Amino acid sequence: MLFTDSLFIFGLILLFLLYFLIPQKYRWMLLLAASIAFYAYSGWTNLLYIAATAVSTFFITRKIEKMAGAAKDEVSAHKSEWSRDEKKAFKERAKKKRRRWLTLLLIFNFGMLAVIKYGAFTMQNVNSIIGWFGEHGTLPVPNFLLPMGISFYLFQTMGYAIDVYREKYPCEKNFGRLALFVSFFPQLIQGPISRYDDLAKGLYAGNGFDAERVQLGVQRILWGYFKKVALADRILPAVTLLISDPEQYQGMYALLGMLYYTLQLYADFTGGIDITIGIGQVLGIPIAENFQRPFFSKNITEYWRRWHITLGTWFKDYLFYPISVAQPMLKLSKWSREKLGKNIGKYLPVYVSTIVVWFVTGLWHGAAWNFIVWGLMNAVIILISERCTPLYSRFHKKFAWSNTHAYDGFQAIRTTLMMGCLRMFDCYRDVPLTFKMFGTMFYKWNVHVFWDGSLMQLKLTAADYGVLLAGTVILFIASLLGRKGSVRKRIWDRSRVLSCCMTVTLLLIVLIFGAYGIGYDSSQFIYNQF
Amino acid sequence: MNEIRETILEILQDLHEDVDFENEDKLIDKKILDSFDIVTLISELSNEFDVTIPADKIIPENFNSADALAEMIAALEDE
Numbered sequence: 001m002l003f004t005d006s007l008f009i010f011g012l013i014l015l016f017l018l019y020f021l022i023p024q025k026y027r028w029m030l031l032l033a034a035s036i037a038f039y040a041y042s043g044w045t046n047l048l049y050i051a052a053t054a055v056s057t058f059f060i061t062r063k064i065e066k067m068a069g070a071a072k073d074e075v076s077a078h079k080s081e082w083s084r085d086e087k088k089a090f091k092e093r094a095k096k097k098r099r100r101w102l103t104l105l106l107i108f109n110f111g112m113l114a115v116i117k118y119g120a121f122t123m124q125n126v127n128s129i130i131g132w133f134g135e136h137g138t139l140p141v142p143n144f145l146l147p148m149g150i151s152f153y154l155f156q157t158m159g160y161a162i163d164v165y166r167e168k169y170p171c172e173k174n175f176g177r178l179a180l181f182v183s184f185f186p187q188l189i190q191g192p193i194s195r196y197d198d199l200a201k202g203l204y205a206g207n208g209f210d211a212e213r214v215q216l217g218v219q220r221i222l223w224g225y226f227k228k229v230a231l232a233d234r235i236l237p238a239v240t241l242l243i244s245d246p247e248q249y250q251g252m253y254a255l256l257g258m259l260y261y262t263l264q265l266y267a268d269f270t271g272g273i274d275i276t277i278g279i280g281q282v283l284g285i286p287i288a289e290n291f292q293r294p295f296f297s298k299n300i301t302e303y304w305r306r307w308h309i310t311l312g313t314w315f316k317d318y319l320f321y322p323i324s325v326a327q328p329m330l331k332l333s334k335w336s337r338e339k340l341g342k343n344i345g346k347y348l349p350v351y352v353s354t355i356v357v358w359f360v361t362g363l364w365h366g367a368a369w370n371f372i373v374w375g376l377m378n379a380v381i382i383l384i385s386e387r388c389t390p391l392y393s394r395f396h397k398k399f400a401w402s403n404t405h406a407y408d409g410f411q412a413i414r415t416t417l418m419m420g421c422l423r424m425f426d427c428y429r430d431v432p433l434t435f436k437m438f439g440t441m442f443y444k445w446n447v448h449v450f451w452d453g454s455l456m457q458l459k460l461t462a463a464d465y466g467v468l469l470a471g472t473v474i475l476f477i478a479s480l481l482g483r484k485g486s487v488r489k490r491i492w493d494r495s496r497v498l499s500c501c502m503t504v505t506l507l508l509i510v511l512i513f514g515a516y517g518i519g520y521d522s523s524q525f526i527y528n529q530f
Numbered sequence: 531m532n533e534i535r536e537t538i539l540e541i542l543q544d545l546h547e548d549v550d551f552e553n554e555d556k557l558i559d560k561k562i563l564d565s566f567d568i569v570t571l572i573s574e575l576s577n578e579f580d581v582t583i584p585a586d587k588i589i590p591e592n593f594n595s596a597d598a599l600a601e602m603i604a605a606l607e608d609e
Contacts, residue, residue, distance in 0.1 A: 088609060166586035301564075316565050322585040324569040330582075333573045345577075350569045386566055 001041045003189060003275050004229060011038075016282055020209045027206030031180055031283070038185040039148065046147040049116075053109055054175075054182045057157050060105040061164040061171040064098050068167060071095075102165045106158060113154055116144040121367035149188035151364060155314055157182050160196040162318055169197050177204055184285075186276040190269065192290040192310035199287065207284025215499055216488045217281030222506035224274030229514035231471045232268035235260050236515075237459035243427040246437055251444025254424075254437045256458075261427055262420040263472060266295070269308075293479045298411040300381050303419060311364070315357050324353040350386075355379050365426075370434065374425035381418070467513050534579070535600040541574045542596060551596050558590040568593060575599070581606040 001008050015034050019027055040047055071094035075087055082090070119142040127139055160181065164171045172178040181200055187193075207213075242249045242257035249257060273290045280287035294307035304312055323329060329349045337345025355376065362375020396402050421438060428434040449455065456462070481487045492499040542551040545567050549557075557563045563571070571593075572583050581603060592602045 168586070317585075317588075320565060321569070321588045325572050325576075325583055325585055325588070327582070330573065330576050334577060337577065346570055346573055349573050350566050353569060354566075 001038060003272060004225070004233075008038075012279065016214075019283060024206040024208065028177065028180055028204045031184065031203070032176055035180060035183040035185040035188070039183060039188060042148040043145070045145075049112065049147045049150060050153060050183055051179075052112065053154060053157050054179045056105055056108055057161050057182070058172070058175050058178050060101050061161050062173070064101050064161075064165050065171045067094065067098050067101070071098075098165060102161060105161055109154055109158060113150060115142070116150065117146055118363070118367045119144060149190070152187060152191045152193055153182055155311075156187070156193045156195075159193070159314055159318055163196060172196075172200070180204075186279040187287070189276070190272045191308075192273060192276070192288050193314050194288050194310065199285070202280070202283075202285035202287075205284065210284065212492060213284060214282050215503065216486075216492060217278045217283075219488045219499075219503050219506060220278030220281055221275050222278075222503065222510055224271045224276075224278060225510045225514070226471075226506060227267040227271030227274065227475070229510060230467060231475075232264050232271060234464055234515035235264045235267075235460070235468055239264050239427075241459050246428060246433055250437065250440035251446040252441070252449045253446070255441045256449070256455075257427065257437075258420045258424055258441075261423060262416065263468070265423060265426075267471075267475070293482065295416045296412050296479065297415045298408060299385055299415060300378065300418060301385055303415050304378070304382070307419075311361070315361060319360060320353050320357045323356055324349045329353070351383060354383055358382075369431050370425040370428070373431050373434075374422055377422055377425075381422075464515075471513075531600060531604055534603050535596055537578055538575070538596050538599050538603070541571060541578065542599075544574075545570065555595040555597070557595060558593050563593060571599075575603060579603050579607065 003009075011034070015030070019030055022030060036047070039050060071091065074094075075082075075090065078087075123139050123141045127141070130139070163169060172181065177200075180203060181196060184199070184203060239257060239260045242253055242260065270291050277287045277289070288310050290309050292306040292309065294303050297303035297306055329352065332352070333345050333349050335345075336348050358375040358379035359372060360375070361378070362372040365371040365374070401407060424438055425431070425434050428437055455465070460468075478487060484490075488499070488502070491502055539551055542549070546562065549562055551557075554560075554562065568588060572588075575581065576583060583602070583606065587602060587606075592598055
């Protein structure tokens with residue numbers, strides 16, 4: 001089910017009404033029932049996967065917490081008898097036992113993801129390798145249907161389990177409540193990947209009706225629908241056409257495809273997240289922001305702090321830091337300090353961890369070499385950029401014009417274009433073709449396509465271009481205004497009537513400018529496929 | 531403790547020579563140190579003090595100032 005399905009919208013309105021009508025203590029149960037119904041609609045078998053994650057996490061986190069409690073009791077009981085070293089050794093042994101349970105949980109869940117999402121990719125590559133040795137690769141290639149949102153709910157739940165192991169907070173004792181945290185339906189389509197200590201409180205609070213919150217939440221939902229149906233879905237046919245025939249659409253067409261896809265991806269992903277956060281706001285459940293004006297970033301490192309924030313921080317906390325401070329990494333650092341020099345030893349953990357994290361980030365996006373190369377190219381650019389930081393500082397000190405708003409704008413455009421070029425890996429069928437299409441932008445100067453009417457042959461009419469241009473300008477202005485805090489909140493504080501007018505206007509814009517028409521079928525959200 | 535603090539200040543100054551680490555107490559909150567700095571810092575601290583800093587110790591409260599870092603190192607040395 002999509003956010004744009006009429007059944008979803010009808011169900012959502014019904015849920016809002018019921019949520020505020022029933023007693024507070026039953027509200028989280030209603031959300032759980034809605035989440036199960038939402039997920040079951042995507043396929044009953046999918047429920048098995050999410051149930052396996054919820055059940056395994058519930059029992060193992062409880063076990064880990066009990067073991068931690070028992071270990072603390074044991075230390076207290078022998079406080080006067082044991083020496084400091086004995087206590088330390090006991091704590092280490094106890095932690096190791098808890099780590100075994102956590103490892104089991106992680107292997108079970110990520111193993112499930114590995115088989116379902118990466119089984120076919122792995123077997124295809126194994127068959128190719130067998131083929132290099134002159135044999136016919138005939139190992140069976142599994143064909144699993146990817147359960148909806150598995151990459152999102154699994155990461156969210158495993159983050160919770162790691163936090164319980166780290167004793168950041170106590171585990172959830174009620175299975176139903178944990179199941180709601182795992183399966184909260186607005187996040188199942190494309191995240192964000194929330195943290196338990198951020199989300200749970202609102203999820204179980206059962207907050208009542210609040211006019212301001214509901215009004216602002218509905219506006220956020222409508223804003224998300226505007227991005228999705230008026231912009232992302234409108235430009236989709238052109239993107240599909242431009243990438244479907246790489247022989248015909250080269251040079252400036254590839255450039256257009258890149259720019260169109262950049263707009264589509266931004267409108268699609270941020271629009272979906274706006275809808276999710278808006279639903280949460282109506283229900284009184286704060287959901288983590290996933291974007292912070294990413295295309296205003298001056299470099300790629302900053303861009304990744306502002307785009308898909310919850311995935312980035314997940315990888316930072318649960319992969320980047322643990323790899324960087326792991327004993328083998330510190331030993332490698334020590335060895336390289338002695339053998340290769342202090343400077344290399346100092347930075348080696350950062351380099352290795354960054355490459356590993358971006359390799360995994362690429363894999364997270366999809367089981368294909370395109371995504372792996374995309375991830376690694378991000379890592380290379382980030383590391384080069386990091387090493388050049390002192391150079392940039394000297395540059396900015398020497399040239400005053402590099403500290404102006406105009407130069408900031410240039411940097412933002414450069415970042416947008418760089419990220420657009422990297423995202424071409426999403427579009428074309430393999431890595432060599434992506435590089436080829438990127439290359440054609442520089443040697444195939446068919447610039448005439450911009451004025452000879454070719455733009456009108458890309459399944460977009462003049463009216464479509466008008467809506468897309470106006471929409472892009474509106475997005476830009478909204479981003480500029482948003483730098484000083486929520487625009488919706490400022491309007492609400494100024495005038496309730498004005499705020500109501502804004503809601504009605506947004507609704508009309510969505511209804512009038514949405515890319516509907518005969519046989520309209522809204523497209524899948526892009527990040528739902530990752 | 532003072533000795534630990536002095537060594538930490540030297541390491542920090544080596545990372546960013548233009549920051550007043552002596553008085554700054556919001557190194558993470560103000561995004562003065564990013565994740566790359568933190569990992570480089572941990573690598574230096576582990577090497578200098580021969581302690582293991584586990585991933586669950588990487589929280590803003592432990593990295594926001596030279597004093598907080600010194601306290602964390604002292605606690606790890608005591609464990």
